Amino acid sequence: MKESILKRVEKPSRYIGGEYGAPKLKKGRFNFCICFPDVYEVAMSNLSIRIVADVINKVEGATCDRCFAPWSDLGDILKKEGVLLESLDLKMPLKDFDMLGFTLQYEMSYTTILYMLDLAGIPLKREDRGEEFPIIQAGGPCAVNPEPLADFIDIFVVGDGEESMQELAKLKMECKSKSEFLQRACSVQGVYVPSLVDVKYKENGQIEGFSIKEPIKKALLKDLDGAEFPSVQAVPNCESVFDRAVIEVMRGCYRGCRFCQAGFIYRPVRARGVKTLTEQACSLVKGSGFSELGLNSLSTGDYPHLKELIRSLKDNLPSDVHLSLPSLRLDSFDGEFVQESRKSSLTFAPEAGTQRLRDVINKDITEEDVERGLNMAFDNGYTGIKLYFMFGLPTETEEDIIAICDIVDRIRKIYSANPQRARRLRISVSASTFIPKPFTPFQWERQITEAEVKQKVDLLRSRLYSKNTTVSWNDFALSEMEAVLARGDRRVGRVILRAYEKGCYFDGWTDKFDAKKWNEAFEEVNVDKTFYTREWGEDEILPWDLIDVFVDKAFLLRERKKAYRAEVTGSCKTGCKGCGIQKVYGCNV
Amino acid sequence: MILFKFTKTGGAEFLAHLDILRHIGRTMRRAGVKVAFSQGFNPHMLVYMSAPMGIGIPSLAEYCQIDTDEPPESFIEKFNEFAPNGLTCVGAWTTQGKVGVASDIVKAEYTVKGINKFDVSDLLQRQEFIITTKDGREKNVRELIYSAEWEGDILRAVIGFGNGLRIEKFTDKLLELYGGNEVVATKTRGLNKDGKDFEDGIK
Numbered sequence: 001m002k003e004s005i006l007k008r009v010e011k012p013s014r015y016i017g018g019e020y021g022a023p024k025l026k027k028g029r030f031n032f033c034i035c036f037p038d039v040y041e042v043a044m045s046n047l048s049i050r051i052v053a054d055v056i057n058k059v060e061g062a063t064c065d066r067c068f069a070p071w072s073d074l075g076d077i078l079k080k081e082g083v084l085l086e087s088l089d090l091k092m093p094l095k096d097f098d099m100l101g102f103t104l105q106y107e108m109s110y111t112t113i114l115y116m117l118d119l120a121g122i123p124l125k126r127e128d129r130g131e132e133f134p135i136i137q138a139g140g141p142c143a144v145n146p147e148p149l150a151d152f153i154d155i156f157v158v159g160d161g162e163e164s165m166q167e168l169a170k171l172k173m174e175c176k177s178k179s180e181f182l183q184r185a186c187s188v189q190g191v192y193v194p195s196l197v198d199v200k201y202k203e204n205g206q207i208e209g210f211s212i213k214e215p216i217k218k219a220l221l222k223d224l225d226g227a228e229f230p231s232v233q234a235v236p237n238c239e240s241v242f243d244r245a246v247i248e249v250m251r252g253c254y255r256g257c258r259f260c261q262a263g264f265i266y267r268p269v270r271a272r273g274v275k276t277l278t279e280q281a282c283s284l285v286k287g288s289g290f291s292e293l294g295l296n297s298l299s300t301g302d303y304p305h306l307k308e309l310i311r312s313l314k315d316n317l318p319s320d321v322h323l324s325l326p327s328l329r330l331d332s333f334d335g336e337f338v339q340e341s342r343k344s345s346l347t348f349a350p351e352a353g354t355q356r357l358r359d360v361i362n363k364d365i366t367e368e369d370v371e372r373g374l375n376m377a378f379d380n381g382y383t384g385i386k387l388y389f390m391f392g393l394p395t396e397t398e399e400d401i402i403a404i405c406d407i408v409d410r411i412r413k414i415y416s417a418n419p420q421r422a423r424r425l426r427i428s429v430s431a432s433t434f435i436p437k438p439f440t441p442f443q444w445e446r447q448i449t450e451a452e453v454k455q456k457v458d459l460l461r462s463r464l465y466s467k468n469t470t471v472s473w474n475d476f477a478l479s480e481m482e483a484v485l486a487r488g489d490r491r492v493g494r495v496i497l498r499a500y501e502k503g504c505y506f507d508g509w510t511d512k513f514d515a516k517k518w519n520e521a522f523e524e525v526n527v528d529k530t531f532y533t534r535e536w537g538e539d540e541i542l543p544w545d546l547i548d549v550f551v552d553k554a555f556l557l558r559e560r561k562k563a564y565r566a567e568v569t570g571s572c573k574t575g576c577k578g579c580g581i582q583k584v585y586g587c588n589v
Numbered sequence: 590m591i592l593f594k595f596t597k598t599g600g601a602e603f604l605a606h607l608d609i610l611r612h613i614g615r616t617m618r619r620a621g622v623k624v625a626f627s628q629g630f631n632p633h634m635l636v637y638m639s640a641p642m643g644i645g646i647p648s649l650a651e652y653c654q655i656d657t658d659e660p661p662e663s664f665i666e667k668f669n670e671f672a673p674n675g676l677t678c679v680g681a682w683t684t685q686g687k688v689g690v691a692s693d694i695v696k697a698e699y700t701v702k703g704i705n706k707f708d709v710s711d712l713l714q715r716q717e718f719i720i721t722t723k724d725g726r727e728k729n730v731r732e733l734i735y736s737a738e739w740e741g742d743i744l745r746a747v748i749g750f751g752n753g754l755r756i757e758k759f760t761d762k763l764l765e766l767y768g769g770n771e772v773v774a775t776k777t778r779g780l781n782k783d784g785k786d787f788e789d790g791i792k
Contacts, residue, residue: 289614
C-alpha cells in the first residue's frame, strides 16, 4: 500500500504486514491468499487461518499470503482512487492469485466477503468470473450450510482444513483449467462445488431435491495430535483482540448442548497430548515473546489431562506467562486453575434461568455445580460476574425469565455469606436471542419475534432494575439476520448481494449494521425472511441436507424429542450416545 | 538501567506509540534480556519511551530506557536480532538511574523533502509562524523554530519537540507559505535544551 494512502487512514499498521514471525514469502507455482472478512485485529486473533496458511506453505511449490478486510476509511480511498486490494506480505493484487480462501467464522461477515472481492476488482458472482480470475474458495464453521454463498464461491471445503487444503493445493498445480480443477477437486473429501449441483424447489418454496445422490461428506482429521500445527505465531503490528499465543487443546466438544452448532459440527472430540501441547506452547511463546497463552477448545475444562497439562506448562514456560482458559463452563470451572492475577470479572453462561430449561437444552449443570464454582471463584478474589442467557429457547415460559432474577439473588447471597468478601459484587446479565442453527437438534425450531423479545426483556428489566445489576441484550434485527443467513438456501444469496449493493458490510459491527437496508434488500429481491425464521417441518428437505457432518438426522430428531420432555442426554464422557460419528471414528470415551 | 537509541523506518513508522512499547517488551522477552517489573496489581516491564510522534514519520533517533543490567554491546546485538522489521538499535549506554527520555528531549532535527526551495532567512526573520491547533485555535509557534538550512533539495530544520509544534503542522505551514508536493519528513536527531544529541547531554 502506498505511503501516501497509509498516512490518511486510521491504524495504518493494519496494512503494512511484515510482522515479527510472519513467514518471508516468495511467489510460488501455486499462490493462495487466505482472506478473513474482518479487520486486522480480529483476523490476527484467529487460529484457523494460521493453520491453513501453515499447511499450504508446507506444500512444495505453494505459497500462502494473507489479506484482511480494510476498514471503511481505506476501503473508500481504494474505491475512489481505483487502487486494487492487495495481499499483506507479497503486496500482490488479490486478482493475481490462483486462489483466494475466505474463512467463514460468522454469518454476519458474508457481505464483507463481497466487499473484499469488489475492492479486489473481482466479479462477485462465480458465473461472471472466467479463467483470468482466481478461484474463490471458502471454508470454516459456517461452510456447513454453504448455500447462501453458493452464487459467489467456486469451491467450499467443509470440515477440517489441515489435509484437505494441502490436497487442493497439490491438485491445483496439476490442473490446467479452472473447470478441470473444480471437477477433480470433488474427489477430495469435504469439497463442495456449487456449480456442479442443482437445487430444485417446490411451489411452496421448500426444497424438492438436489442433483447429487449422496451428500458431501465433511473432511475429517483423525489424528489431531499428529496434525500439522504452526510452530511460530506472527506478532500483530497493532494490539489485537487476543494478543496471546494460542494452542488448540481439543477439537470438538463432549457436551452436545442442543442449541450449539459447534458442539455437533466439530464432532468427534479429538485431543492433543500433553507432550505435543507443551512443545507447541514453548515454541510459540519463545518465538513470539507473548506473555499470555490461550488454551483453546470448545470446552477446555473438559480436557481429560487438564491438571497434567497445566503443570507441564507451568514447569516449561517462563514463570510469568499467564495462562488463559477461555470457554470454561460453569461446572468444569475449578478454582485451582484460576490464574493468580487479574481477578476482576468471571464469565458464566447458564443460558437458561430454570433447571427445567437447562435440561431442555442439555446444558448439564446443576445448582450445586453453580454454587461450588462460584464459591471457588469468590474465594479466589473475583468480584464481578457476567452471566449469559438466551431468550426464545424452545419451550421457554415467563417462569424461566423470572428465574434469572432468582439466580442473581442467589449469587449475591453466596457472595455475602462470607463477610471477608468486602467489595461490592458486580453482576451483569447479558441476553441474546436464540438462533436456530443447522446440524443441531434445534435446527427445525422457529426464532421468536421482535415483539416476543421485547416482552421478555421488559419482564427481566422490571424485575432486575432494583437489584444493582446491569442488563444488556443484543440487537434483535442482527439475530434475525443471522438466523436467515445460517439457515438460508441459495435464494438468500440474492439478498446478500442486494444488501451489499445497498452499502451493507461489516454487519457484525453493531454501529455498521443497518437493519433498514437489509429489510429493503429482502423486499427488492422478493425473498421473505420469515420463511427462514419459521418452524421447519421434520420431513422437509433442509438446505444443508446436501452436507454430511456424520451426525445422523435421526439422532438430532431424537434429541429434539428429548428436549421437549426436558430430558438430559449428557456428555459423551458418560457413554456413547450414538450420534452417528462413531460409525466413522472410534471415539475413546 | 540502559538508555538506547533506535530507528523507526521501513514501515515501522506506521506503528503506534503504545504498540512500539509492546513490541519492545516482546523483543526483550524473545531475546531473553532480563527486565525489572513494576510492583503492584498489574506488574509491567519497566520501559520508558520518548514522547510520541505522529504516525507515519520515520525516525533515526528514538530514545528508550529500560531497567535492565544487560551490558550495552550485547543489548544492541540482542535487540537487533529479535526486534520487528524496521526497529533497529543504533546505540546503547548504561545510566545511573532514570534519565528524562520523555521530558528532556525538547528539540528535534528533521529533514524535509518536497517543499519548494525558499530563502531560509525569510523564515527565520519572521515574527510569526501561525499554526492551527487540534481544537481550532491559532497559535504563534515562531519561537519553536530554531534553525533551518538547505542541503540540496532537502531542508534540515530544528524545531521544538513534545512542546506544541508537531512536524506535520510545521511542514503543512511551509507548504502553505512556499508550496511543494509529496512532502516527506524524517526525524534525524533528538536534542536536549542545549541542542545536543540527547545521549551526549547525559554522559
